[in-house]
Amino acid sequence: VRVVYFGQFIPLHGVDVVVRAAHRLRERADVVFDLVGLGQTRPAAAALAAALGTPNVVFHPRWLDAEALIDAFIQPADICLGVFGAQPKAGLVVPYKVYAALAAGRAVVTGDTPAVRDLLSPGVEVCTVPVAADADRTAAGLAAAITRLVEEPEQRRRLAAAGQAAWDARFAPAV
DSSP states (O other): OEEEEESOOOGGGOHHHHHHHHHHTTTOTTOEEEEEOOOTTHHHHHHHHHHHTOTTEEEEOOOOOHHHHIIIIITTOSEEEOOOOOSGGGGTOOOHHHHHHHHTTOEEEEEOOHHHHHHSOBTTTBEEEOOOSSHHHHHHHHHHHHHHHHHOHHHHHHHHHHHHHHIIIIISTTO
16 A cells, blocks of 8 residues: 655654654554655655654655646555644634635545644545644554554545545545
8 A cells, every 4th residue: 555745844843753653563564654845844754754663664855746646646645644733823714725625626634623624524535543743643643543544445536536526526626
């Protein structure tokens, strides 16, 4: 199962949480994390991945235009990740990465925030995990959510289909 984060590695994305979740799943040969993009927290995330020993994390330190990103990473993904930062702004936005993954018909896991709950149905259109100031607690929730979606592929497919239907009905450019 390919789990994909893409973005600019800004603090509100909580990429350290993603790396910690990957570490918790490091012994699962069936789960690989692709972290795509460039940005301010990428060096720290790469250092954390190296320090923890996460053979299931692959960094792709490059910027891709939208079409190339979709073709190379989003379409082949089984699960796309949203944001997991504990900063106040993280609770106020639904980032591009969530909309792009919904539009592509991919299962999305993101932090449980007021903004997400205002626009999407957690557990139906998107999978959410509690966000805590303690990155390890958030990572435990993220690892558990990913494990559930890996072990329940039909649930993953239903989530992806409902998320894409939400995109089509409420967020697509025509709407």
